Amino acid sequence: MDTSGPLHRETYLEGLAPCVPPRPVVEASGNYSQSAYALFIFGGGSCNWCSKRTELEPFHWILRFRACSRTCRDLLASDAGVYLDRSKEYDNHPLGKWLPRVQRTFHNGEQAHVYAARDIKYAKREQQQAYRMERGNRERDPLGFPCRTVAQLQQEYLKREQSRPALYQNGVDLEVWHKQYVSERAIVSRKNYEFVKLMSAVEDKKLQGILRCPTMARIFAAFNRDLALLTHTVWMVNRTAILMEFKYMMDGILPEGTLGRRNDKVRCSYCPRLIKAKGMSDHVVDKHKDQNPDAIPFIPARNEKHCPDCPDSKRVFTKRGLADHKLHKHSKQS
Numbered sequence: 001m002d003t004s005g006p007l008h009r010e011t012y013l014e015g016l017a018p019c020v021p022p023r024p025v026v027e028a029s030g031n032y033s034q035s036a037y038a039l040f041i042f043g044g045g046s047c048n049w050c051s052k053r054t055e056l057e058p059f060h061w062i063l064r065f066r067a068c069s070r071t072c073r074d075l076l077a078s079d080a081g082v083y084l085d086r087s088k089e090y091d092n093h094p095l096g097k098w099l100p101r102v103q104r105t106f107h108n109g110e111q112a113h114v115y116a117a118r119d120i121k122y123a124k125r126e127q128q129q130a131y132r133m134e135r136g137n138r139e140r141d142p143l144g145f146p147c148r149t150v151a152q153l154q155q156e157y158l159k160r161e162q163s164r165p166a167l168y169q170n171g172v173d174l175e176v177w178h179k180q181y182v183s184e185r186a187i188v189s190r191k192n193y194e195f196v197k198l199m200s201a202v203e204d205k206k207l208q209g210i211l212r213c214p215t216m217a218r219i220f221a222a223f224n225r226d227l228a229l230l231t232h233t234v235w236m237v238n239r240t241a242i243l244m245e246f247k248y249m250m251d252g253i254l255p256e257g258t259l260g261r262r263n264d265k266v267r268c269s270y271c272p273r274l275i276k277a278k279g280m281s282d283h284v285v286d287k288h289k290d291q292n293p294d295a296i297p298f299i300p301a302r303n304e305k306h307c308p309d310c311p312d313s314k315r316v317f318t319k320r321g322l323a324d325h326k327l328h329k330h331s332k333q334s
């Protein structure tokens with residue numbers, strides 16, 4: 001991710017209102033350096049359900065869950081993502097002494113601990129690796145746990161157990177802080193949006209086009225994240241770059257790393273024509289048979305693909321459909 005925001009990442013943790021709770025200082029090994037902590041909060045990460053990269057902050061700070069979408073979030077919060085220990089299986093279990101958990105109280109007053117299903121799974125795999133080590137099998141788990149014997153792992157468990165209260169408290173503090181941060185960020189984003197709207201009007205350019213320019217998009221996101229208001233100075237410093245990107249985009253030349261939307265007119269990568277993004281693959285089939293219509297620069301990739309053995313066909317197939325088509329049309333037997 002880009003770090004050229006208006007403030008350096010580390011500064012989020014100092015003096016910004018609302019203040020980020022200080023990082024927990026714990027004995028257990030693992031990454032709790034200041035920068036790792038800042039990245040955990042602001043740096044995005046992969047969705048704990050589908051592994052897709054997301055810029056969103058975690059939604060559960062104690063169990064450390066991050067989701068890329070509402071769907072993944074709901075799945076993580078369901079039985080598939082959390083383990084509700086009603087039978088108290090882990091209450092007196094070595095893993096239950098240190099695994100992150102929250103307590104849930106039911107209507108009837110019954111209480112049970114909730115664990116992240118992922119944490120339990122990983123802890124068991126870490127244990128398996130230690131057992132293998134004991135038997136002289138040095139095969140490492142792909143999750144990359146440090147090499148530890150059973151005794152070493154038990155030492156580590158002890159540290160984790162001692163660290164859990166501090167980490168739990170930090171999770172609670174982060175949750176409180178995050179609620180306030182989100183509402184302040186909404187206010188700042190609104191103001192920054194109004195500012196860009198005003199500058200677009202001054203320049204007589206379309207607001208949505210200006211917001212899509214990579215330089216503008218980057219600054220907009222960074223200022224909102226830092227709860228900082230865009231200023232005229234910031235605009236003036238970046239104005240030339242933004243207007244240049246805007247001009248190119250209007251001319252159908254998208255900046256590196258961006259993708260056209262369906263109705264964007266995009267300059268063909270193989271001839272000077274301007275074509276709507278949604279029609280580009282048909283154009284490539286018609287005019288540029290030596291090019292792959294499923295891998296055109298600036299055009300989002302689709303799940304459906306063209307048949308490489310039918311260069312004149314604009315028909316697209318799902319993976320399975322393509323296999324069927326190849327079997328019926330191109331297999332040697334037919």
Ligand SMILES: [Zn+2]
Pocket residue numbers: 047048049050051052067068069072
């Ligand atoms: Zn996801």
Ligand SMILES: [Zn+2]
Pocket residue numbers: 268269270271272273283287288
């Ligand atoms: Zn062309």
Ligand SMILES: [Zn+2]
Pocket residue numbers: 307308309310325326329330
């Ligand atoms: Zn074919």
